Amino acid sequence: SQQGEEDPQALSIQEGENATMNCSYKTSINNLQWYRQNSGRGLVHLILIRSNEREKHSGRLRVTLDTSKKSSSLLITASRAADTASYFCATDAYGGATNKLIFGTGTLLAVQP
Amino acid sequence: ETGVTQTPRHLVMGMTNKKSLKCEQHLGHNAMYWYKQSAKKPLELMFVYSLEERVENNSVPSRFSPECPNSSHLFLHLHTLQPEDSALYLCASSALAVDSGNTIYFGEGSWLTVV
Numbered sequence: 001s002q003q004g005e006e007d008p009q010a011l012s013i014q015e016g017e018n019a020t021m022n023c024s025y026k027t028s029i030n031n032l033q034w035y036r037q038n039s040g041r042g043l044v045h046l047i048l049i050r051s052n053e054r055e056k057h058s059g060r061l062r063v064t065l066d067t068s069k070k071s072s073s074l075l076i077t078a079s080r081a082a083d084t085a086s087y088f089c090a091t092d093a094y095g096g097a098t099n100k101l102i103f104g105t106g107t108l109l110a111v112q113p
Numbered sequence: 114e115t116g117v118t119q120t121p122r123h124l125v126m127g128m129t130n131k132k133s134l135k136c137e138q139h140l141g142h143n144a145m146y147w148y149k150q151s152a153k154k155p156l157e158l159m160f161v162y163s164l165e166e167r168v169e170n171n172s173v174p175s176r177f178s179p180e181c182p183n184s185s186h187l188f189l190h191l192h193t194l195q196p197e198d199s200a201l202y203l204c205a206s207s208a209l210a211v212d213s214g215n216t217i218y219f220g221e222g223s224w225l226t227v228v
Contacts, residue, residue, distance in 0.1 A: 042219035103156040
């Protein structure tokens, strides 16, 4: 079943602007991850934030996590045309003997040059 | 280059054909996954292999048959597929399936079109 749900589904901004994407999830988690996917390619891991963390930075990326609201946000600052991609949040869920990542439907970000 | 290689990148097959997707990882990981990505739907986890043993099968139709001969290779055998099976099939690997917080490394995907 779907765990993460990104908002908005699509976002179009100008180069240099900041882009904010949100993710909501339903059950308790140990960690939340963000991935990026260029059109028709595989997903690439961006950043992981653990349930006991509230904010994490990596270069131009800033992720926040609010476990009380079961939500996370990904901020990309000073966006570039090369940031155009789909962005997915993924939460861990235990099923049987394995830990697995459950992905949302993604936010399609278009950065106009 | 993520260290996970999928072949073929594109595959067109008829509903009566039998074909296979191949995945190879060069990361020394012990867990491998098949995901299905259809338009406007979340990624669907199909199968999980941990230490070459299938540990997850998410109610996938039997026309999809996975095989993991060793920890570096994963196959998805396809037979008598339906047009709705057309999608991007993503292979992935991680250090261990049971580790919380593991990062999953994806291949570039195999685009499958069933005609």
